[in-house]
Amino acid sequence: MNRTWIRPGAARPCSLVVCRGCCCGDARKHPGTDHAGQLARLREAAASSGGRLVVRTSDCLGPCGQANVVVVQPSTEARRRGARAAWIGWALDDDCLDDILAWVEAGGPGVAEPPATLALQMIDPPGK
Template identity: 50%
Template sequence: MGRGSVGTGSADPVPCRIVVCRDCCCGSPKVTGVDHTVQTARLREAAPVRVSACLDVCDQANVIVVQPSAAGRAAGARPVWLGLVNDPAATEDIAAWVSAGGPGIAPRPEILDLYAFTPPRRRAAS
């Protein structure tokens, strides 16, 4: 497969993407009962995944951000921040939603509303 291909059959030139925080809290032993490697691998089966340093919302660990595809952005979708994703069922719900098209393309499963949050604004670098 070429760069950006995920095997979903999508012809979207810029697919839905996932960012997983894996730094000081997220992806660490501080969040117990989660196999972070398995979680990341499962999400990679659904879409391209970027592992990020701290996203500055440690109280929401494990944080996953679902970024819309180009088509989703064209439909007005914005990134969806999901926190406290510490359950394999939640990971499966995210993977299924992303596989169906994600933000702006497929309706977000209601169960994921329990995980969605608005991140605080980041200060601009001076």
């Protein structure tokens, strides 16, 4: 497994946290989605990004009713300017991944506006 380690205090790029727990990534819940292919595509994009993107997985992020969930975390610079993570629900197809990757390429939260279709898929984080 490839892991990207960022030293403490270093500037961090945008990162994607991909839920792959109880509901997200489960073929029983969403049988028409290539869950493994999605994750492979995101990891491939990170590997070819020159360090501008990191992809991690989480066991469960919480909003199971909106599976598959991807959290787009802003870069260090964007976070310093007040940007916060964006939670994306129903990330089930290539069009959604295209939008997420295009947004990250443009700078992500706090730097660029998300594509309009992606903005419609934004959800509140748990506990909000």
